[in-house]
Amino acid sequence: MGGREPDRTSRLPQASCWVRSRLRKARELFVESNDTLQTIAEGCGxxxxxxxxRGFSNHAGQSPSEDRRSNRV
Structure with missing residues (x-):
């Protein structure tokens, strides 16, 4: 009885924002550096x-290597 457990879904927007932020940073590194995918993964948590x-492909609709090739300056 007593206190009520907080609704777990209330944390979803914050988690989603955190995932998008990590993917955005990874994308910057794909384009701006020659680091390996493993190095970028570790650096982005x-x-x-x-x-x-897998997360990048689901979010961006293409693999990190495809994105790197198509967005190189």
């Missing part, structure tokens, strides 16, 4: 290059 690649 991902456990592995696989998780970064």
């Amino acid at each position: 991902y456990r592995s290059a696989f998780y970064l690649s």
Whole structure:
């Protein structure tokens, strides 16, 4: 009884914002550096290059390597 547990869905927008922020930083690094996917993943807080690649592909609609090639200056 007593206190009520906070609604877990109230944390979703904040988590979503955090994920978008990490993906945005990863994208900058893909384009501006020659770092490996693993190095970028570690620098952006991902456990592995696989998780970064999967999240990036779901968000951007293309793989990190495709994005890197199409957005190089």
